[in-house]
Amino acid sequence: MISQVFILSSQGDHLIYKDFRGEAGSDVVNLFYEKVTALTGDQPPVVMRHKDVHFVHVRQGGLYWVATTTADTSPFTIIEFLNRLTALVKDYCGSLSERSVQMNFALIYELLDEVVDYGYIQTTSSDILKNFIQTEAVSSKPFSLFDLSNVGLFGAETQQSKVAPSSAATRPIQSSRDQGGKSEIFVDVIERMLVVIGSNGVLMKADIEGEIKVKCYMPTCSEMRIGLNEEFSIGKSQLRGYGAAVRVDECSFHQAVRLDEFDSLRILRLCPSQGEQTVMQYQLSDDLPSAPPFRLFPTIERDNGGRLLMYMKLRCDLPPKRSVLDPTRLQSFSSELNLSQELSSPDQSAELQPQSRAVVWKIPRFPGGTQLSALFKLEVPGFSSASMLEVGPVSLSFELPKITATGLQIRFLRLSPFQPGPAQRWVRYVTHSDSYTIRI
């Protein structure tokens, strides 16, 4: 049972406040913010309590989404609800930010009104909600030159128009109604890597969490069929064929997915509802089908002047032509220090972050099969041999576009029976680093 729901910006501005049961006063919003700001630096715990009021919150899009409730409520339900609410707001407003929430507050009030009644969750299905939501979303798209680059010269068909802009999937679902928006469907395969590589280069842990998300902009969508790799297998026992199998340990599906063709043909059938939904989730532990994408060869020593020299050689083991966006390297070190650096190319940068005691090395683009190097010289006051122990670990954050670490591919994407009018289908693959750590 939810007593109140409110949305706060990170500065504590009240964006949305709705009281469902009229049991607690509206001062809880300020109470919550006081509790959050009273904590130093770190993220506040998910559940906080003030007398009988329990605050459960999630952070999404830089905002606090808070529900107040009683002690015996299921935390799974409340958190799942708040996540679902953020997803709905994202679907209806296009994106999740302080600005989009502020501009669409009327829409969000309307959503909350339909989703929760008297503190009880009624429905969060966008199929049902679309009949009730009347307010149009106001999208807050800033003018960008990037949009212009998509328009071909004198309307000519360019190479660009075959690729959807990255912002294509961040528009409100309902605007398609009258803006003549394209009826599009996006299928994203998103994988997150959790990797730990030991100081001797041995892979100590490698987990992949993946999901297939469908974002549908079509007002009515009939059945869709998604074909996965035929050699896709679940669990260890179930190896199929002789080729390089695509294997996952565990796999779960959205309840709307029909699996009658899955066992034989690896086809998922579903009728996507408007908005975004996770069709399939899967995980793979400790068994990467290919080598980890990055290897690091560190050398750490001290020179005669008592400075710490860190020579880092980073190699990208992806096939050539595949490039990586924004890999960042983090290095933790616990004393005050000065940094000087030598990097292998001018578009990279490195800086010392005193707050997190880390050296951050930013590489804007990293093509597959290449190698980069950097030399960091750190002046450490009171340097001793023990300080060497404090160096590390190295963490990388990156995004690998067009690559899935498990090798999962979408063979085809069919809408049947045929849609009236052209429907554009997009399939995108991306692998993120959830946590990619290399010990030194």
Add this chain to the structure above:
Amino acid sequence: MPYIGSEDTVRDLRRVLSNPNVQSDQLRYRNTILKVIRAMSQGVDVSGLFSEMVKACATVDIVQKKLVYVFLCSYATLNPELSLLVINTLRKDCQDPNPMVRSLALRNMTNLRLPSLVEYVEQPLTAGLRDRAACVRRVAVLGWAKLHNLQTNSEIDAAVVNELYSLLRDPDPVVMVNCLRALEEILREEGGVAINKPITHHLLNRLKECDIWGQCEVLRILQRYRPQSEDELFNILSLLDVSLISPHPPVMAATLSLFLSLCSGLPAVGLAALERVRGPLLAACGNTSREMQFTALCHIQLLLRSLPGLMGEHYKRFFCGYAEPAYIKQRKIEVLVELVNDDNVAILLDELRGYCTDVNISTAHAAISAIGRIGRSYSDKCLEILTELLGLKQEHITSAVVQTMRDLVWVCPQCSRTVCSAVEGCEAEIQDSQGRHALLWLLGVYGEQVSSVPYTLEVFIDGVRSEASVGVKMELLTATVRLFLCRPAETQDMLGRLLHYCIEEETNMCVSDQALLYYRLLHCGIEETRKVLQCRRSDPSLGVLIGRPAEPINQWSYIFNTLEPLRPGAIETDDALTASVSAPLSLSLSPALSPEEFEDLWLQQQCPTIFRCSPQSLQAAMQLVNIQTLAFTPPHTLPWRVYLYTNTQNKHSADTCHGTLILGELLVKKNTAEKGIKVTLKQQPRDEKALKGFLSVLTTVLHALSSE
């Protein structure tokens, strides 16, 4: 948050709202109302615009209507008279051909929360229950619950309750679930909606039609059901098996909760259910949402209390990512400690070693003390890591390591040699009082093993004037006296100085009293002092706390799927189980004097080993689990009796939050021949579950005592 110029804003808005030109232009009118709502959600007091907004309510534009209702519901309680004007519009809307308008009107009518309007609302609500459109029925059903809570002391209308019961058979699943919710609120006094066999089976059969929120609600309410036969129970369980491994964490958690409450008498089935949810729980730990990960982690901690081996082979799933927030890291570290075994200890310690230099100090401390906990079983490897950490010469790390070492030595005195050589010379790094406290304790207890101790203590004693912490001063006193006992020649002079300062100059009473105590003790002679200060190093009754045995599921099942496990420091076995007795109690509360009906339960507990231990150690062990022993018969008399009491606090549900008082008598008839104790328990009020929980605690304690 009062806004500067909020009065101007309200005045401007009022002017625009009452402008007939604006009123005739639908778009401008709607935009002005939008501005009002925006001001309202920013915290501006716009209640002055109530009458203008009431007028704006009469419109055909649904968006405008919805906006006005948001406003009216927020401010109706401030303007009960003006709200009467809205009722007419709302009642008219209830007749509208569009079901959306009808449900909207009905919902907002009940959301106004004005007791004065109840008489106008009842009729449309009754009609709403029989509406053709499901969305109207959904609203109407919950409307009755709102109405009931507005006037809690009024009679419950039996006709409405009957109608709600019959709507449990409504074709729309949300209406059905809403009926459950409404009945639960209306009949709260009677213990909620009646859950009998036909209703249960009906709900279970329709579970598939509900969405996940409805399923959670139904599963929660079904926890009250008690199947009549074992066959029925197993039928229900096999029906629920699909939801147990549901990919939606809320459904999985609600089902497990129901499983545990249904199988409270069948522990084996409960354990099997825990095994079954391992997969979904681990998947929830890998959820994209950090908050969901955290919730799953906290609940895994609960499960591990009964099945310590549950996650053994999946320990790598609990390794921390560098970008994770501290609250997740710390929980993961706690879980990792539970998962240690011979095979993975090396990898685990290596991983934990990496967290010890975390930027977040509290995470680093959690990792260090986790290594100390593992050290109780794998002391060599852990001490190696801890000693290495001392080499970093980092203030906060050194302090945490010394504290951890103190705790470790207390449990495993055999590590003292390594610890003593490690802590030598690290006093310069420790700045905080807790760390120095721990260091002094170590130096005092193991003074004979560390050669430099007198010099270290001398530095402390010279600086005692500027010492701020009372705890450190008291520990310094104890440590110096202890050192004096084993190395009198080196210590005599400084002990004299310290005692003189503490007795003559110290302003804090605790410190000077303790100094006086030691002074008088020393007067009694060295042997007496030694007897007091050096008799036993560690408390054997702590054995109850180390190597925790697997707990029965009942001990935590009632807090499963509540907010309780998510609270910081909630995983303390003892206070979740039995809370200490707060009110002073004496034997006058014994059953003979009490007029109330006591339920007597004679339970024959078989104790596997012979029960013999001193009253003192029994008392100490009992107090650890918050059971107070009140009286003993003298030792070595037969039959031997112990009287004890405790209060249990059970939080099964919000409405029965009170605890029960348990009075007990342990009776040992023959010391050796008959292996058994007779336990007599008297309880008020009766609560079987609490009693079972109490008995299992008691058995654990007795087992621990008898195995010593």
